[in-house]
Amino acid sequence: MVRAPCCEKMGLKKGPWTPEEDQILIDYIKLYGHGNWRALPKQAGLLRCGKSCRLRWTNYLRPDIKRGNFTREEENTIINLHETLGNRWSAIAARLPGRTDNEIKNVWHTHLKKRLKQNHGFNVNEHQVIDSSKDTQKEQEPVNFLSPVTADRPGYREVSPPESSSEVSTLTTSENNSNMCMKIEMHEDFSEIDENFWSEVLSADNSSMASDFQVVGSDPQPHQYFPSSPLASLEPVNDYYASNLYDIDTNVDFWYDLFTRAGDLPELPEI
DNA sequence: AACGGGTTCAACCGCCATCAT
DNA sequence: TATGATGGCGGTTGAACCCGT
Numbered sequence: 001m002v003r004a005p006c007c008e009k010m011g012l013k014k015g016p017w018t019p020e021e022d023q024i025l026i027d028y029i030k031l032y033g034h035g036n037w038r039a040l041p042k043q044a045g046l047l048r049c050g051k052s053c054r055l056r057w058t059n060y061l062r063p064d065i066k067r068g069n070f071t072r073e074e075e076n077t078i079i080n081l082h083e084t085l086g087n088r089w090s091a092i093a094a095r096l097p098g099r100t101d102n103e104i105k106n107v108w109h110t111h112l113k114k115r116l117k118q119n120h121g122f123n124v125n126e127h128q129v130i131d132s133s134k135d136t137q138k139e140q141e142p143v144n145f146l147s148p149v150t151a152d153r154p155g156y157r158e159v160s161p162p163e164s165s166s167e168v169s170t171l172t173t174s175e176n177n178s179n180m181c182m183k184i185e186m187h188e189d190f191s192e193i194d195e196n197f198w199s200e201v202l203s204a205d206n207s208s209m210a211s212d213f214q215v216v217g218s219d220p221q222p223h224q225y226f227p228s229s230p231l232a233s234l235e236p237v238n239d240y241y242a243s244n245l246y247d248i249d250t251n252v253d254f255w256y257d258l259f260t261r262a263g264d265l266p267e268l269p270e271i
Numbered sequence: 272a273a274c275g276g277g278t279t280c281a282a283c284c285g286c287c288a289t290c291a292t
Numbered sequence: 293t294a295t296g297a298t299g300g301c302g303g304t305t306g307a308a309c310c311c312g313t
Contacts, residue, residue: 016281016307038298054299055282090301105302106280 013047017056021046025053026061059100066098070107078104079112 028044034057037050046053074096081092089101
């Protein structure tokens with residue numbers, strides 16, 4: 001059970017808002033705006049904490065909120081943006097006028113995740129570029145992969161699986177707090193995978209590849225990393241490769257999956 | 272009709288970044 | 293520079309609702 005919130009300690013109300021409370025909040029903000037959320041409930045005569053008022057306003061009462069079901073186009077937009085932004089719901093909401101981050105988060109967890117799982121055959125929820133260095137994240141170009149979903153959308157560039165190891169320029173990692181940051185740069189377009197690529201990668205303990213490739217995941221196996229790990233530890237990943245290697249369409253997702261996972265990873269050395 | 276399990280979504284929580292002092 | 297206040301964010305919760313038995 002959750003810890004008792006500060007609101008209750010202070011005798012403030014929590015839980016669902018009543019229509020009367022909504023009206024008080026709307027009337028107050030119409031008249032005076034919401035310069036200071038903490039002071040607002042007291043001034044408006046609401047027995048709520050400022051945080052609760054802010055949430056109610058931004059997620060429900062704001063006049064520019066678009067109510068109702070998400071259109072297919074909106075859903076596709078969310079899927080596309082989630083591919084590049086991950087669980088940055090507010091950033092996604094900023095691209096969908098009238099929709100709130102909370103609403104998008106809900107629709108993702110209740111509808112879209114399932115839809116993608118059905119379409120892709122594995123848990124797409126894990127597809128996130130996990131970048132813990134928030135400050136630099138805003139400045140970084142997201143890693144975009146062309147998929148059937150993202151095709152034809154502005155801002156996406158086509159990146160296909162590499163033909164050979166030499167054409168994969170860098171995969172760098174950095175660490176901050178408990179998360180990993182992975183940045184992949186691919187400077188070339190590739191038409192198909194060369195078998196040698198994987199053999200090189202998988203046997204690259206002492207080659208330059210060793211510093212280029214650090215983290216992979218295999219669904220639903222625990223995350224593993226290579227090539228500093230013994231090859232034996234890559235069995236689940238290898239199975240995954242085998243089923244995806246020459247399927248270009250699947251491979252787009254596979255590559256995304258491969259390079260963007262960074263869940264419970266072991267600590268990695270600085271590159 | 273009653274029940275139980277699954278789903279939805281509004282609201283909450285803790286954490287973090289930013290800002291003012 | 294240090295500290296406290298505030299706002300914003302993403303993860304999580306739980307009541308209400310839905311649906312199959």
